[in-house]
Amino acid sequence: MDKKLIVANWKMLPNTLAEAQEILELVNDYLESIGEKKEFSLVFCPPFVFLEGVGRILKNSHLAHGSFLGAQDIAIDDGGALTGEVSGPMLRKLGVEYVIIGHSERRWKLAESDEMINKKLKSALRNELIPIVCIGEKSRDSSFKEFLEQQIETTFKDLSSDEIGKCIIAYEPVWAISTNPGAKPDTSANALESISIIREHLNLKFKIKNLKFLYGGSVNSQNISDFIKEKEINGVLVGGASVNKEEFVRVLRHIT
Numbered sequence: 456m457d458k459k460l461i462v463a464n465w466k467m468l469p470n471t472l473a474e475a476q477e478i479l480e481l482v483n484d485y486l487e488s489i490g491e492k493k494e495f496s497l498v499f500c501p502p503f504v505f506l507e508g509v510g511r512i513l514k515n516s517h518l519a520h521g522s523f524l525g526a527q528d529i530a531i532d533d534g535g536a537l538t539g540e541v542s543g544p545m546l547r548k549l550g551v552e553y554v555i556i557g558h559s560e561r562r563w564k565l566a567e568s569d570e571m572i573n574k575k576l577k578s579a580l581r582n583e584l585i586p587i588v589c590i591g592e593k594s595r596d597s598s599f600k601e602f603l604e605q606q607i608e609t610t611f612k613d614l615s616s617d618e619i620g621k622c623i624i625a626y627e628p629v630w631a632i633s634t635n636p637g638a639k640p641d642t643s644a645n646a647l648e649s650i651s652i653i654r655e656h657l658n659l660k661f662k663i664k665n666l667k668f669l670y671g672g673s674v675n676s677q678n679i680s681d682f683i684k685e686k687e688i689n690g691v692l693v694g695g696a697s698v699n700k701e702e703f704v705r706v707l708r709h710i711t
């Protein structure tokens with residue numbers, strides 16, 4: 456069985472590198488305690504300002520084996536005048552290997568356009584970073600299937616099958632994200648249905664079959680087993696529970 460991929464999207468938390476270190480130390484202690492029995496790989500996606508520090512901590516601990524650094528965003532261009540942005544080459548120099556693209560908080564709260572997301576995806580691929588591409592409907596109403604299909608087409612516009620094959624797709628229904636009003640986790644049955652819709656559409660449009668899928672949206676220690684037990688779900692994208700150090704270790708305990 457392939458190792459499951461657990462991606463910790465810390466969003467705009469924690470507030471200090473010292474707090475980030477505490478999370479990593481607890482995870483490190485847990486990994487040390489289970490030794491070779493680890494059935495997962497980890498990706499930590501801290502805020503930009505902590506990438507260097509977190510990268511250093513990962514390198515100098517047990518986390519060096521099977522833990523990777525991820526960014527939450529990337530600039531559309533590799534250099535030049537783009538105030539406030541962080542480029543792919545900069546991320547590479549910091550040891551970043553993954554980058555989250557098209558997160559719903561960027562799509563809806565920061566009005567990131569489909570065109571921008573598509574450019575960021577191209578930027579990640581150009582810089583040989585593994586894109587974790589977020590796809591998800593705002594509400595599971597009668598048109599959610601069309602919504603997903605439309606989002607796929609704009610997000611992956613003009614990409615080759617080879618390029619799309621390098622992406623990991625995170626199915627993240629917006630309504631299931633813990634900080635959104637009335638949020639509740641999706642059921643694994645719904646998640647599997649959506650993943651199958653996404654897979655079929657990508658196959659129809661771009662002839663791609665073997666993609667890896669994550670589920671994200673209120674994943675915690677109570678529900679992770681429901682998702683991770685499915686062979687079509689290759690891992691999870693965890694928000695809130697990944698910055699609560701005790702809860703994050705409880706999440707990991709369910710995978711080993």
Ligand code: 13P
Pocket residue numbers: 464558627631632633634671672673674692693694695696
């Ligand atoms: P929560 O796990 O807090 O619902 O966040 C999910 C998410 O947005 C991860 O990218």
